[in-house]
Amino acid sequence: MTVRIQREPFDPAAEVKALIGRRTDIGAVVTFTGICRGADDGKPVAAMTLEHYPGMAEAEIERHVVEAQARWPLMGVTVIHRHGRMVPGDDIVLVVTMSSHRGDAFAAAEFLMDYLKTRAPFWKKEEGPEEAGWVTAKADDDAAAARWAAAGTATGSQD
Amino acid sequence: MKILYFAWVRERVGKAEETVEPPAGVATVADLMEWLAGRDEAYAYAFENRRVIRAALDQTHARPEAAIAGAREIAFFPPMTGG
Numbered sequence: 708m709t710v711r712i713q714r715e716p717f718d719p720a721a722e723v724k725a726l727i728g729r730r731t732d733i734g735a736v737v738t739f740t741g742i743c744r745g746a747d748d749g750k751p752v753a754a755m756t757l758e759h760y761p762g763m764a765e766a767e768i769e770r771h772v773v774e775a776q777a778r779w780p781l782m783g784v785t786v787i788h789r790h791g792r793m794v795p796g797d798d799i800v801l802v803v804t805m806s807s808h809r810g811d812a813f814a815a816a817e818f819l820m821d822y823l824k825t826r827a828p829f830w831k832k833e834e835g836p837e838e839a840g841w842v843t844a845k846a847d848d849d850a851a852a853a854r855w856a857a858a859g860t861a862t863g864s865q866d
Numbered sequence: 867m868k869i870l871y872f873a874w875v876r877e878r879v880g881k882a883e884e885t886v887e888p889p890a891g892v893a894t895v896a897d898l899m900e901w902l903a904g905r906d907e908a909y910a911y912a913f914e915n916r917r918v919i920r921a922a923l924d925q926t927h928a929r930p931e932a933a934i935a936g937a938r939e940i941a942f943f944p945p946m947t948g949g
Contacts, residue, residue, distance in 0.1 A: 741949055757948065758873055760941060763925035788948060800949050820949060826927065828941075829948025830873035841874050844945030 708776070709785040710768045712759060717787045717801055726783045726803055733782055735809040737816040739802040745795035747842070752795060753834045755842075759790045760828035771822045775804070778818070779811040786819060788829065818855050825852040867934070869902075871912070872943035875919060878912035895921045896930035898940065913942075920945060 709726070711717075719738055727733055745752055772784050783805040793799060802819050806812040831842040870883045892901045896916070903913035913919065921928045922941040934940060 759948070760870070760872055760922070760925070760943070763922055763941070766925050767927075824949035825946060827948045828872065828922070828943060828946055830944060831947045832873070841944065842947040844947050848949075 708769065708772050708783075709787075710765055710772060711787045712761070712764050712768075713787065713789060714791040716789070716798060719798075719801055719803075722785050722787065722801060723803055726785050726805055730782070732807065733805050734807040735805065735812040737802075737804050737809070737812040739800075739816050739820055740798055741800040741820075743793045743795050743797045743799055747833060751836055753836060754792055754794045755831050755833045756792045757790045757799065758830045758832065759788070763828050764788065764790075767827050768823060771819055771826065774822075775815045775818055779804075779806065779815045781806050781811065781815055784815070784819070786823070788823070788827065790829070821848070821851040821855060824848045867937060868939045870939065870941040872941065874944055875912050875942050878908060880908050893933055893935065894930065895923070895928055895932050895934060895940070898934055899930070899942070902942075918945065919943070 719740055723736055723738060727736065743755055768786050768788065772786060775781060775784065781804055785801065785803040787801040789799055800823065802816050804812045804815040804819070825848050832839055833842055868883060868885050871879045871881065876882050888898060888901050892898050899913050899916050899919065902909045919942055923932060923934065923937045924939050
């Protein structure tokens with residue numbers, strides 16, 4: 708497991724390559740990249756600043772990676788979350804999951820993102836053309852995370 | 867104990883962290899919020915809608931009824947919006 712919180716940009720392709728290494732038993736790699744949008748609910752966003760809770764951010768993401776590893780037969784996981792100021796088009800978050808089969812890799816990546824959005828201690832402040840404001844948490848994100856609590860291990864062949 | 871504030875809770879309180887010694891009757895996360903809210907207008911504003919504020923005890927999410935005895939670090943923050 709690799710979990711990093713950093714200000715610097717990341718390179719998804721390099722992270723995937725590093726995670727696979729020389730292994731030949733990997734059948735599926737899923738990567739999710741979250742990107743800073745230029746508008747939120749129709750309002751233009753000039754930039755955003757991501758604040759985080761150092762220490763807890765890493766610990767909370769690691770706890771969810773451990774849970775993902777218990778639910779699905781994963782062969783590797785990388786999560787990178789940036790903090791600081793970002794402009795539209797900048798990468799914010801990367802999740803990479805590796806498994807023998809795509810179902811497990813897809814499910815684990817979605818699980819990690821759903822939990823990351825609602826449980827990892829990060830807060831976005833958006834800068835519009837004139838004013839800045841904290842982003843409000845979305846009920847949809849809570850619902851997306853909650854479905855995993857009921858679902859248990861939802862997918863996939865274990866062979 | 868050390869208290870940390872993040873995002874708009876931090877902005878309203880006017881500081882990122884501080885060390886406080888709450889009185890003996892302050893036993894839970896909810897009690898601590900109640901006590902902090904009574905300190906002055908800035909804290910009252912920060913903690914006016916206590917139901918939306920989340921807490922962590924020693925970097926683990928905690929519910930309002932969680933006991934704070936023994937905690938070294940308590941954090942208060944709005945619902946998270948990362949990812």
